[in-house]
Amino acid sequence: MALPDSPASPATRQAKRPMARYFLTNEFGLAALIVLFAVLFGVTAQGFLSPFNLFALGRTASINIMIGLAMMVVIVTGGLNLALGAIGVCAAIFCGFLIQDAGLAWPLAIVLALALGAALGSINGWITVRSGLHSFIITLATMSIFFGAMIFLTRAQSYRGLPPELTSFGRIKIVEIVSPLLVVTVVVALLLAYLYRLTALGREMLAAGAKAEAAELSGVRVGRVFIICHMLSGAIAAVAALMLTARNGAAIPSMAGQLGQDWLLPAFLAPVLGGTLLTGGRVSVLGTCLGAFLVTMLTSGLLLMQIGEFWIQSFLGLLLLAAVLIDKSRRMLLDRSKLS
């Protein structure tokens, strides 16, 4: 059914949006939840609002957001990257090796580590595009391959002799409570928002993710775009792992758990809470950031309330399930308010 409206013109381009629609956005819901829980924890959990806890919270959140973004850039294509933890750890260990064993200057080592992350990501992308298989199965395989190869080559060695410039990065405080890691995250998030909103490449990623056939016949090099998405994912995962290394003061093979699997829950939670469509084609950078922040805050608050670590894992799993279900009903509500 057609809408009985006048032809589009730049003058009428600002569609009138009912306020209800604004309140139904993911970002608004997340922001409201964050405020709600902040108040709740501030009142009930001792020390939640202390400068140290806020600093620690921001530092952890910055890493979780980065992990979420690494997954988000691949979810855009309708795919996913199970290997992002493995890629991150490989990059961090490589960085440690370059500094400690190869004696490279740390800035150069970081650049090469990021390059390794991007390279491993593009291997995922290349195999996915060439084989035509879903990235689920490809990255499941490469997760084991990358991690296994890294353990074999390094004999599971940790690198603890990192220069103070690098490790202090995880410790210094800007104005009492802000970690420089948070600044890095904000910069990366802003760059990604710029990519999706204001560049041809970002628009192509969204179009190819939403409907690959249509995008290709409109002149988008879908294969190349998908490979770039995976490459970006690898690079962002490497950033996340280097941030974690700076915080820990060492590059440790088990920093993201066995095969890097510990990262998977935050990686999916953040974009899904944030309203990025799992089927691809729609993305919310802000939503991902808020989603990751909410998860971090909940974890921290619950820990302070002395609820056991294992319960928190279950709780986060429940949160993921609830987020998906709420999102589904929210979308149905929005659809029903449309005219079609």
Add this chain to the structure above:
Amino acid sequence: MTQTVFEARQVSKFFPGVKALAEVSLDLHTGSIHALLGENGAGKSPLIKIITGVYRPDEGELFLDGNPIALTGPRDAIANRIGVVHQERNLIGRFSVAENIHLERLGAFPLKPIDYAALNRMASQWLDELGLDIDPRTPVSRLSVAKMQMVEIAKALSLRSRVLLLDEPTASLTAHETDILFALLRKLRDTGASLLFVSHKLEEVQEICDRVTVLRDGRNACQSRSMEGLGRQDLVRMMIGRGEDAGRWTARDRTGNPVALQLSEVSTGLGHRNVNLAVHKGEIVGLYGLVGAGRTELAKCIMGKFPITGGQLRVGGTPVVIRSVADAIHRHGIGYLSEDRKQEGLVLMHSVLENAGITVWRQLARWLAALTDGTIRTKVAPFIEKLEVKTPSLDQTVGNLSGGNQQKISVAKWLAAGVDILIVDEPSVGIDIKTKAYLHDLLRQLSDDGTAILLITSDMPEMVALADRIVVLNDYRVEGELINSGQYDTMSHAIMDLIHRVEAA
């Protein structure tokens, strides 16, 4: 003796801010084929959805056999033996034909083993009745689009519907398949069924329907009257409120112009052999063929989606090898308007602006500089306005617009890209008469302005109304080439002769 089996009396349907249907009435008789006509947006789909139980009317009543009924949902409609064949195919690709036909009844006893032999036997009965030579065990995904449509009809028939709605059933059928379908519909009518036939093809409506209801702007332009004495012009006047403009086809000879696109002895990876074809600047060349003749496939090979394995492709006189669709568009200026708007033409979940701008992002992008919505809007808005796309804003999701408006956006995309060669594949599938006439004018005008157009269509009147020359393709080979005389009868005979000459040999 006919009697009223179903009646909708003064039904209205409101959506927020819109009155989609206002006091519309319709009555269906037994042993009758009733046409439901109307432009896109006139209210046909809300009415169909009310009859099939998807929507409940906000005002008015429905009667079945004279008794008021309230349909609670599509299943309820089926239980009352009101069947529907949707325009969008509702088949499950991996399931067999027989399973699809019996889909609604498979779930009755979840744990009871399914008797496939009986299932297939029953399915064959319905397929035979339709004159379809399909093994009921074939997965639906292996069938051609036309065959799928016939399976849908078999499915509706197997539900023993007394009232059967057919929503554009012929949209993807060839002339031959349409004839078979019509013979079947007549047979059903003679056994007392009541059919509601929705179509944009007035020729078909006149051929097969005996009664008609026309909707315009959500109201009855005419209510369940006999087709007797109604000519095509009368129907059109009721639908759009004014007469149809006569065909403006004029003979043109553009073969003196430089050649824009030339295929010499081209073979492709999809099986085309020795295809020769030339489109001159400012010319519309029609590519006619039955479904499965390899027309769309040839277009995709030209676009670089599939490889050309032999012969030579020339663009503007220069031999070229096109390796990707992006190359074809950005380097060689060739555009392809797909027949499958929803899968290959548009990104339905994205906005009008994103869809119309997708072909120009690369042109507009400057290294490191922001590509803002404003920049894209400046580029595409004139085309959206020129094509009179009806949308509340450029931010509107394309999936919410009508078929005609979606098609206009697909065209706007290529106008914005400024291509020299445009391949147009089935441009008027699922769009209304007004938009179709408009598109035809636009294509003629585009070619007058110098664009070379290769037109693929199964709609013979459309072919004769648009093309300067017609190339006939059959079984992935060129059978011949005709100069269009503009005379429908002679042209359609000449084309069919070319196709059947081969089949006879």
